[in-house]
Each structure stands twice: as structure tokens, then as C-alpha cells.
Amino acid sequence: MPKVESYAQGTPSWVDLSTSDQPAAKDFYATLFGWEYEDNDAGNGMIYSMAQIDGSPAGAIAPQQPEEAQQGIPPHWNVYITVDDVDAVAERVPELGGNVLMAPMDVLDAGRMIVAQDSVGAVVMFWQPNQHIGAEVRDEHGALTWTLVMTNDKDASADFYSKLLDIEVARDAMPSPDGSSVHQLMVNGAPVASIMNMPQNLLDMGVPPHWEVYFRVDDAQAVCDAATANGGMVYMGPADLGPMGTIGFMQDPQGAQFGVQSPPAG
Structure with a gap:
């Protein structure tokens, strides 16, 4: 796959893991995805481990902030959405019913970011790139x-992101595994992310709104087997969803949840 050189506003461009055991998490994902790491000093004794595929940044693994753990927030994957002007986005978030959890800040010369909560409660990062555009490799193994x-409330979520980022929404664009429908966020005419109502069993468990991440893999069954063999837990699949490919959803040994997808045959 060609190297990604830029992302348009509204496109999820980066993911990183906040984990309770960074060395163990690095070993787990290296086993599943073949990741290698470049460790960077992020200050205050924290190491930000950039996951790489053939030398290109694919994501990152970092220690979870102590205040998150104290609040009972489990390890989790964070999603970053590229924007042209993060300060303008920060001003707009509360106007649309969201909350800015961390004010705009520079991340060295990599870029500028905020942490926000959308109008329904899902936490997301917005990223204005400088030297770091996000993932430079997409849609290949790992x-x-x-x-x-x-x-x-998928309609409320769709309204928030479309108005905030000035992008389109394709409503009820595709079926979901539970038989309902899924909205898609659209950038330059192409889908970049989905919005889905949580199944009733998750609502009954009190699971809050959240973003989920999926990684491309060559063989979803093999990755699910490797996850189980290395201390993870597979919740779903792998299931053949036809044109969506084969999907598995699981958690790593520290409790962070993520999905994998292998493309449909042919």
C-alpha cells in the first residue's frame, strides 16, 4: 500500500492505547500484528511507544494516566480525528452540546490537540497536524x-460530528450485525467512520458511548486464536459478514477492546 501523506478534515487519522501495563501490551500487539516500536520520551517519565509497520507509524502505546485509573476507567484505545484548526473546533464543541476535557495544547512539534466529549458522551481527540500527520500506513496487516x-443516539451523534467538522453524513447507509442500520461520516464523498446504536445488552450493562478501533489483518481467525493464546479474550467472531469481510472483536490482557477485520474473499 502507498504511504499516507495527509488526511482531510473529519478523517480519523491516529489511534493510541492507554494501558495499565505498557511492556505487556507492546508484546501482545507485536505478536498479533508484527509491530515494532520506536520509544519516545514524552516527559514526566512517560514513554510513548510508536508502533511501526515497515518503518511507518501505525499507532502508539502509552501508559494510562493515573487519574483515569483512579476513576475506574479501563485501558482503552483513543481515536484522533484530523482538523484544520483545533482551536476553532474547541470553541465549537460546547456550542454543539459537547465538552472540552483538555484545552488545546501543542504536542512538541508533532501537532496540536484537544480531548473532547461529544454531545452523547463519547470521548474523542481532535488533531491538527504539524510534523505528525497520523498513521502513515493503512489497510494492511496490523x-x-x-x-x-x-x-x-446515532442521529444526535451524526449531527454533532457533521456540524462540528463540516462534513456530510450518509444516514442508514448500511446494515449492522444486529439487523439495524449504521450511519457513515463522509469526507470528500467517501466514508471515513461509522455511527452505530449500541445493542441493548450493552445499554443494559451501562456501557457508555465510545469510539471503537479496527485493525486490518490477513487472517482474522489466526489473530483471534493468537489473542486467546496470549491472554486476550475474544467476544465476537470471527464472523463472516459478507462484503464487510470477516470481523472479530476482543480485548487485550489489560482490558482494552478492539476489533480486527480481514477483507472479503475475492
């Missing part, structure tokens, strides 16, 4: 392939 918002 690389990010898709993100989606799991929400309790």
Missing part, C-alpha cells in the same frame, strides 16, 4: 482500517 462510534 494497520488501522476503520473506526466507529457506539452511541445511544
Whole structure:
């Protein structure tokens, strides 16, 4: 696959893992995806481990912030959406019913970011790139392939992101595994992320709205087997979803949840 050189506004462009055991998580994902790491000093004794595929950044693994753990927030994957002007986005978030959880800040010379909560409650990062555009490799084994918002009100979520980012929404664009329908966020006429109502069993468990990440793999069954063999837990699949490919959803040994997808045959 060609190297990604830029992302348009509204496109999820980067993911990183906040984990309770960074060395163990690095070993787990290296086993599943073949990742190698470049460790960077992020200050205050924190190491930000950039996952690489053939030398190109694919994601990152970092220690979870102590205040998150104290609040009972489990390890999790974070989604970053590219924007042209993160300060303008920060001003607009509360106007649309969201909250800015971390004000705009520069991340060295890599870029500028905020942490926000959308109008339904899902936490997401917005990223204005400088030297770091995000993932430079996509849609190959071990690389990010898709993100989606799991929400309790897909229409409200769609309105928030479309108005905030000035992008289109394809409503009820495709079926979901539970038989309902899924909205898609559209950038320059192409889908970049999905918005899906959470199944009733997750709502009954009190699972809050959140973003999910999916990585492309050559063989979803083999990756699910490797996850189980290395301390992970597979929740779903792998299931053949026809044109969507074969999907598996699981959690790593520290509890962070993620999905994998292998493309449909042919």
C-alpha cells in the first residue's frame, strides 16, 4: 500500500492505547500484528511507544494516566480525528452540546490537540497536524482500517460530528450485525467512520458511548486464536459478514477492546 501523506478534515487519522501495563501490551500487539516500536520520551517519565509497520507509524502505546485509573476507567484505545484548526473546533464543541476535557495544547512539534466529549458522551481527540500527520500506513496487516462510534443516539451523534467538522453524513447507509442500520461520516464523498446504536445488552450493562478501533489483518481467525493464546479474550467472531469481510472483536490482557477485520474473499 502507498504511504499516507495527509488526511482531510473529519478523517480519523491516529489511534493510541492507554494501558495499565505498557511492556505487556507492546508484546501482545507485536505478536498479533508484527509491530515494532520506536520509544519516545514524552516527559514526566512517560514513554510513548510508536508502533511501526515497515518503518511507518501505525499507532502508539502509552501508559494510562493515573487519574483515569483512579476513576475506574479501563485501558482503552483513543481515536484522533484530523482538523484544520483545533482551536476553532474547541470553541465549537460546547456550542454543539459537547465538552472540552483538555484545552488545546501543542504536542512538541508533532501537532496540536484537544480531548473532547461529544454531545452523547463519547470521548474523542481532535488533531491538527504539524510534523505528525497520523498513521502513515493503512489497510494492511496490523494497520488501522476503520473506526466507529457506539452511541445511544446515532442521529444526535451524526449531527454533532457533521456540524462540528463540516462534513456530510450518509444516514442508514448500511446494515449492522444486529439487523439495524449504521450511519457513515463522509469526507470528500467517501466514508471515513461509522455511527452505530449500541445493542441493548450493552445499554443494559451501562456501557457508555465510545469510539471503537479496527485493525486490518490477513487472517482474522489466526489473530483471534493468537489473542486467546496470549491472554486476550475474544467476544465476537470471527464472523463472516459478507462484503464487510470477516470481523472479530476482543480485548487485550489489560482490558482494552478492539476489533480486527480481514477483507472479503475475492
